[in-house]
Amino acid sequence: MKEQLVLVGNGMAGVRTLEELLKIAPDKYDITVFGAEPYGNYNRIMLSPVLAGEKTIDDIMLNDEQWYLDNGITLHKGKSVAEIDRINKKVVAEDGTAARYDRLLLATGSNPFMIPVPGKDKDGVIAFRDIHDVDTMLQASKHHKKAVVIGGGLLGLEAANGLMKQGMDVTVVHLLDSLMERQLDKPASALLKASLEERGMNFLMEAATEEIIGNGHAQGVRFKDGTEVKADLVVMGVGIIPNTELAKKSGLHCERGIVVNDVMQTFDPAIYAVGECAQHRGIAYGLVAPLFEQGKVAANQLASLGYACYQGSVTSTRLKVTGIDLFSAGDFNESEDDEVMILQDPASGTYKKLVINNDRIKGAVLYGDTMDGTWYFQLMRENTGIADFRNTILFGQHDLGDAGHGDETRIMALSDDAEICGCNGVCKGDIVSAISKHGLFTLEDVRAQTKASSSCGSCTGLVEALLSCTVGEGYDASPNKKGMCKCTDYSHDEVITAIKQNELKTIPAVHDFLEWKSADGCAACRPALNYYLLAYWPGEYKDDAQSRFINERAHGNIQKDGTYSVIPRIFGGETSAEQLMALGRIAEKWNVPTVKFTGGQRIDMLGLKKDELPGIWGDLAEAGFVSGHAYGKALRTVKTCVGSEWCRFGTQDSTSLGIELEKITWGSWMPHKYKLAVSGCPRNCAEATIKDFGVVCVDSGYELHVGGNGGIKVRVTDLLCKVETGEQVFEYVGAFTQLYREEAHYLERTAPWVERVSLSYIKKRLLEDAAGRKALNERFLYSQQFSQIDPWKERAEGIEAHEFTPLKITG
């Protein structure tokens, strides 16, 4: 018989844990769920837009009852568990319904805090926590005019905004002198108050409630100073207390919340707790992003995988009041040794403040323009050094280039048929409805469901913006640690480290050691592992053809009709009459449908059938050509200009330097495509400043530039340094190339890599550490011994013949 798992609390954290569990161990348990509320599982966060009339209850259902049926889960809805019998391992609900468990998961959430003043139990006094509360408020707004919301925090303001949208006259009462004091500093708080007042909200600041007055039904609120306001509805939005009632009664150790360890286990090893009811390392969280992280860990433990552990979360906050953009994260009130950066523009109503310590972001408050909140938050969580872009950081990420995050307000203003993902033709409406319909929370979910952002990725920022607008904070913006693909929870960096430290030298060895979740991996991780192994164990690792994308397996670019293209290497783009005639003859002999000059200064022969490839390659090899690797995550081209040999401005012989560089680097496999260029003077005709490595010759030597690319998102290189001799150029090229080969993630081009690890890091490795630079270059040259074997010639001579020969019927 299967083991029994019982979940108490049918809310966001508990059910998320079940979803994670079903993904990794669908058949391990018979699952029973008790939920005090009479519904399936819904998105509590979205109660605010429901109250404001922007969404309906149907819109916010995450898992309807069919979901429980489909997954064989017994749901006891509307049943509150009254007792846990830990000795006989069973739970009993108020109505007597009982269930036995092997493992029990508590996710009982929190209770709203009701200020203990006389009159708090009158009709018309409520909290803002569940569907029932929202229904009560909506009913009240039909019959009554005046509402008081006690509490000027996130919850209180969202309630007040909703009631105002329903036509009520709303006064917010706050004990302190500034709103949302736990999320905002004073200037931002003042801006917020001003714009809410502009919309018609009233405020009573520094007002201490003494009593709710009225006979039977609330009629007003009286304060300590004796003043009163009228109210037919009083909403308490002052805070929450973890719901530990059941746990305490059952003798589980509780403090503020139910105390759990790093694997979300309570003091009873058979009982786990997640969500707002749990207290981890002293903290009980009140936002969903950390609760979801906890759910992932709990699921991993429940599935008996036992490697995930929870280490606490850094949280960020946004206010869900349409038209007001506000973001806050971390410690935004500076202490003495912190630095503060502020950008304030009263005219446009924007305010941005970053608290910085030791070139790391400690906290952020954004008001008016929150477009870069996600980015600052990521920098903060990943503890990224900001020294390189301090002077522009307040202007936002678009100032830096790459994968910019879209402006959320602007994106919500787009029409539903606006195309977001150009690659897969996915429109805004498709994405938004997929998010609501399937209850998606992560970028990965959206990619799997809609394909948006799953191809070139240039729309990732827009999709992320849509996610965070549609699901609010539940959207996990930038997990600190992202699994490489669905086959593993380990990140690229963790996999790379494991390969190095544990001397893993085959794909099966990596799979075994890191307990890969699928037998052969998938089309995403296999090529990555093949590359890492090739890069770390040059000469030892045997390339696995079946783990290469077809272009690299067949050494040509597959075309849309299944034919291939052939681009031989033309070193530095310099050719000769003899070479051209040879190419002409070969193209003619093989009836090549199209011959074209590429953007990389060489010649493309397009439209060859796969079984013709070894033949034409043989002819090319005979005429002295080698593969141009135009199909590979590999060294592509070294573009050059004519330079001092001919050009009246040329300062050095850029053509010869480029040819030499290509001779040194060709054949090398890389995390992504890799391009070089050498320009003879700063006029830069070889476009060296948008290459992965660019050399610009000047009178006194050579400027070396790194991390550029053309392509989807143009990025201009950063200047690495200036050197005096050609020998030095070779050493720096070798060292930079090897650093990239060893440390970048597979499919990460140098541009995003340089941005991720920072230019100062690269300078540290290449400029400040001369011995390290030499060693890198030596490792590069060593590995080149094994890669400068022309793959075309080998295949023309018969290697891997099965790849190029169709089967014939033998029987």
Add this chain to the structure above:
Amino acid sequence: MSNWTEIAKLEDIPRLGSRVLTTDTMNIALFRTATDEVFAIRDECPHKQGPLSQGIVHGTSVTCPLHNWKIDLASGEALGPDEGCTNTFETKIEDGRVFLALAAANEAAA
């Protein structure tokens, strides 16, 4: 009613790889999994006729080389959010020799 035709030796098809069988009417892709099962399916992706034989094989599915659709080798159906299906044909292995139900293949083409 299968009409078995011997088409190759098992070792002719690389593990986690494929071979293409050209017939008069269509190309058939033969895939060999890590556990030495052999599947035969029409070498045309239901999306835009990409040559599935050129994709990466994992488990009992293949990822199309053109736009990354994932096709189930046993049923010929697209997996995940994509929808579509391509023909599959029966195979059997005897003494390391691979046989294909070629009559059915011809019917499918007709």
